[in-house]
Each structure stands twice: as structure tokens, then as C-alpha cells.
Amino acid sequence: MSDDSSIRIEEIAEQNATCSICENYLTPRIFQCLAGHWFCETCALRVDACPTCRGNIPRGGVRNRFAELILSGCTLQCAEPGCGQKFPFNELGTHYEKCEYRRVVCPKDGCGWCGTIGDIEEHIENEHTQDIYTITDSVAINITNTDSLIIDAGGEIFLRTSTDQLFLFGAYIIRGQSCPNSIVFVVMYIGGKVPGMKALTSISTDQDDVELSVERAPWSLVDDISSVRKSRQNLFIENDLALRIGSVQPTFKYNDQLRRHPMNSGLNLPVVVKISKDDQEPIQLGCNSIDVNLKTLTCASDF
Numbered sequence: 001m002s003d004d005s006s007i008r009i010e011e012i013a014e015q016n017a018t019c020s021i022c023e024n025y026l027t028p029r030i031f032q033c034l035a036g037h038w039f040c041e042t043c044a045l046r047v048d049a050c051p052t053c054r055g056n057i058p059r060g061g062v063r064n065r066f067a068e069l070i071l072s073g074c075t076l077q078c079a080e081p082g083c084g085q086k087f088p089f090n091e092l093g094t095h096y097e098k099c100e101y102r103r104v105v106c107p108k109d110g111c112g113w114c115g116t117i118g119d120i121e122e123h124i125e126n127e128h129t130q131d132i133y134t135i136t137d138s139v140a141i142n143i144t145n146t147d148s149l150i151i152d153a154g155g156e157i158f159l160r161t162s163t164d165q166l167f168l169f170g171a172y173i174i175r176g177q178s179c180p181n182s183i184v185f186v187v188m189y190i191g192g193k194v195p196g197m198k199a200l201t202s203i204s205t206d207q208d209d210v211e212l213s214v215e216r217a218p219w220s221l222v223d224d225i226s227s228v229r230k231s232r233q234n235l236f237i238e239n240d241l242a243l244r245i246g247s248v249q250p251t252f253k254y255n256d257q258l259r260r261h262p263m264n265s266g267l268n269l270p271v272v273v274k275i276s277k278d279d280q281e282p283i284q285l286g287c288n289s290i291d292v293n294l295k296t297l298t299c300a301s302d303f
Helices: 003-015 065-072 089-096 120-127 239-245
Strands: 075-077 086-088 103-105 114-116 132-134 139-145 151-160 166-176 179-189 197-205 210-216 235-238 252-254 260-262 268-277 283-294
Touching (some): 003 075, 065 089, 075 089, 086 089, 114 120, 166 268, 179 239
Parallel strands (some): 132 151, 139 283
Antiparallel strands (some): 166 179, 179 235, 197 210, 197 268, 252 260, 268 283
16 A cells, blocks of 8 residues: 555545544444444443434444554544544544543532643632642532532542642532432542542441442543443442431421421531542541531432
8 A cells, every 4th residue: 555545534534533423532342333423332221222324223233344444554633633643543532531621611510610730730729729628738628509400519629649640629519319418529630531540438426327438540531521420330329328327417308398408517428538549558638637617508400
């Protein structure tokens, strides 16, 4: 094959190397609808219809092995403005998950800042410095009302480790038709995806021998924060259990449907967050625990 032909193939590959659903780079395993539109593996297994032609996507997906073969032999340039680095196709997606030029938004509720992964720490230092705590600080998150129909209440802080890494820790009260009123805890790394990093979020009390924990890779800036807050991969605790194990006993009021709701300053939950990478010793965020002070628990419409 001539050099001109190889260059032409790589030009076509660069123009078609993204998933038509999530618009991220295609995974090494490429799937398609019956009309031939390409998807990454993640999207192909979670959607039923092609957004381009509205045709059905067979359950389990249909591999496009010819596209996999062609793309696997290409070296492609990262499409983010300012980056310009080139990678073999099978490595491009891994680079994109942590590319410092990738456009992201600040995950702090109500902020609205948009920039690059490489710039967001400076933004947080300048605009949210009052919300940054180090591992030697005693930390409390106040949960306050929002107007969202999905997230009844939320509070967020930034936690800094001894190695100067930043994490967002958030606590939100959510509800839905298939979800009882619950509190969800989110740990998000302020950066791209880091292989081998894990976050252990736990609630443990001597009362009633209750212990809840979730260990998983922390969310990163490439994840959509609105979807993250509702993900079942976070640590959830139902309100009734939270009221029972809280360190401060709440007082209650009744609404028109005779449901009990705690009055202001009614509940504290001790939450421990530990970050680890591969076989390194875990870093505990917060001095002993993070006290989540639920100032109000309100109900919004189901979503």
C-alpha cells in the first residue's frame, strides 16, 4: 500500500473514530447497528436503538471486526485543541480519559465553570478555596435545599490529600419511583481517570452494629456529575436507617400525608473516605470522619 493510501485511511479513521452515541473515542471492540453505524462497547450494551437511524441494536451487540482491524493499524491524533499527541488507536481512548486538554465542567453544584482538566485545579483554588479541606481538617458538610426535582438536597466540599490530589466529596438526598428517600455519597477525583485508584466510602456505628461500605474507582471529571449523583454504584443509605443510626437524635414534624420528617439540625452521620492506589497504603480523607449534618430533609416530586 502506498504512503498516500495509508495517509488517506488515517484521515478517514480520525473522522470516524468516535462513538455516535457518547461521542467519545471508540473502544477497541467496535459495535454497530444493522445499518452499519458504529458505537463503543459501553454504549452498544446499554442502548436499544441507534440515534442516527433509530434502528434496533440487537441485544448483545453486533461486532464490526473489519473496522476493528482497520483502526487497530492506525496512529491517530488526539482531537482536543492544544493537545496534538498521536497514539495507536487502541491507546487513544486511554489517553483521552486523562488528556489535560479535555474540556470539562466544574462539578461543584451551581458553579458553571468550563475549561480543561489541566486548568480546573487553579479554578478551584481561586473560586472555591473556602470549600477545600486537607486531611488534617475536621470536615462537616451541610445538606441544604435545592430546587431540583431529582436531588432534594445536596452539599459538596473538596478534600486534599498529602500528595496534593483533590477530590470532591458530595452528599445528596434523592428519591424516585423505584428509590425510597435515600442519602447518596459521591467521591470524585479532580482529574482524568487513574488506573488502579480506589475509593472506599463507609459508614460504621456501634449502635445496632450497622456497617455500610462501597469500594470502587472514584468518579473522575470525564463522568457526567448529574448522572453520577444518581448512580447505584455510590454508597446509599435510606433515610429511615440514617435517622436510626445518626449521632444526633432528630425531632420530627408531620406533613399532610402524615410522613415524618426531621426538623433542622436533626442528624449527623459519620462517613469515612479512604483513597488507595494499587498496593499503596490507603489515605484517609478527613481527620477521623466526615460528619454529614443534614439540616433539612425535604421531599420533591418523583423523577
